[in-house]
Amino acid sequence: xxxxxxxxxxxxxxxxxxxxxxxxxxxxxxxxxxxxxxxxxxxxxxxxxxxxxxxxxxxxxxxxxxxxxxxxxxxxxxxxxxxxxxxxxxxxxxxxxxxxxxxxxxxxxxxxxxxxxxxxxxxxxxxxxxxxxxxxxxxxxxxxxxxxxxxxxxxxxxxxxxxxxxxxxxxxxxxxxxxxxxxx
Numbered sequence: 271x272x273x274x275x276x277x278x279x280x281x282x283x284x285x286x287x288x289x290x291x292x293x294x295x296x297x298x299x300x301x302x303x304x305x306x307x308x309x310x311x312x313x314x315x316x317x318x319x320x321x322x323x324x325x326x327x328x329x330x331x332x333x334x335x336x337x338x339x340x341x342x343x344x345x346x347x348x349x350x351x352x353x354x355x356x357x358x359x360x361x362x363x364x365x366x367x368x369x370x371x372x373x374x375x376x377x378x379x380x381x382x383x384x385x386x387x388x389x390x391x392x393x394x395x396x397x398x399x400x401x402x403x404x405x406x407x408x409x410x411x412x413x414x415x416x417x418x419x420x421x422x423x424x425x426x427x428x429x430x431x432x433x434x435x436x437x438x439x440x441x442x443x444x445x446x447x448x449x450x451x452x453x454x
Contacts, residue, residue, distance in 0.1 A: 319377050327361060328368040329400065337404040339372035341365065345396045355394030362392060362418060362426055369400035370414035370430040378435040386428035396420045410434045 316334050329343035343365040349357045363386055371379055392398055402416040411433055418426030435442065 317372060317375060319371060319375065319379050323368060327364065329365040329398075331372055332399075334372060334375065336375075337373055337407055339369050339375070339400075339402045341369040341372060341400045341402070343398040343400065345392055345394055345398065347394050350394045357392040357394065357396070359388055362388065362398065363428070365398065366400055366402075366416040366418055366426055366428050367430060369402035369416050370404070370428075370432065373402035373404040373414050373416075374412050374432055374434075376434050378438055379432055380435060380439050381430050381432050383431040384428055386426065388426060390420075390423060390425040392420060392425060398425065400426075 317331060326344075326346070327349075329341040331339060331341050333340040343361070345357045345361070347355070349361040351358045363384070366386065367381055367384065370381065398418050398420055400416055400418045402414050404412055404414045406412050411431070414430045414432065416426070416428045416430060417424060418428075
């Protein structure tokens with residue numbers, strides 16, 4: 271009889287581990303629902319630049335209008351720097367830069383500087399929402415303000431300076447880049 275109780279206990283333990291194994295599937299399914307709700311793929315199609323960017327590392331476009339974009343970055347364990355799940359700031363600033371680029375939405379765009387502030391930490395599993403607003407649309411030089419929030423709490427703020435070049439930066443010579451920058 272003791273053996274039967276032990277077997278029953280082991281069966282219960284096995285059920286618990288199977289629930290844990292299914293947790294990832296449940297989470298993945300809900301993530302797919304979120305992605306369908308925002309229709310990320312359709313928004314990305316409207317982007318005129320950075321078509322090959324790795325969205326799992328830089329975010330997904332939620333809204334794209336002239337001089338304004340909204341993006342989401344779903345943080346993952348691959349972005350974490352420790353066992354507590356703290357997200358490396360480089361992923362956050364990279365996602366903010368992507369939001370800035372999307373707000374301008376022009377080919378041959380280059381970010382030339384940024385001033386950023388990390389106001390609160392992000393952890394594995396957080397959804398960071400970025401809101402980017404561009405200024406100076408009549409100029410080759412642009413400025414974009416980007417705010418990043420988790421659950422309506424501001425965690426990031428940045429100003430990005432960008433320049434629109436006549437050609438792709440890797441196809442230009444250094445003298446052409448500086449001439450193009452200073453001519454505007």
